[in-house]
Amino acid sequence: MTRFNRIATPLAGLTLIERKQMGDERGFFSRFFCREELAEFGENGAIAQINHTKTQMKGAIRGMHFQRPPHDETKFVSCLAGAVFDVAVDMRQDSPTYLQWYGEILSADNARSLMIPGGFAHGFQTLTENCELIYLHDKPYAPQAEGGLNPLDPRLAISWPLAVTQMSDRDRAFPLL
16 A cells, blocks of 8 residues: 655656655554555655755745756655745756746655756745754755755746745846846
């Protein structure tokens, strides 16, 4: 029996994962990740790095970040506390959905994750205070390969659900397309 539902998104390769929860009066149990069941994760299914973020203010934006090839990475992004509007932008120039974005609400309650393949930029906006996310990466971070898109770029036209309350100077300074 699989512990995950896979839901295709309009952007090829970007997959919404629903973790099945088994619960009773004590709470629930769910499998967070399984290399055998999520074999499409990354190049060989191995996790090279796990990152954890906490963003305290509602309406804050983090992103849109990516790693350039050959360091482009698959990410498995999940919300452990609070709720976020999680966004991926297709950066693959040969893709029919190049520069299109997809957003999904990830929360501690809905047991959803986004599996984001290499070639995508990623970011999120907090919908509640004190949001915590965990990222599984198939490759280690390579600072020389880091890139970003301006989350407020009118060409991307991302429909952030809330007014922006916080954003780093670095993210705000990413150039417009």
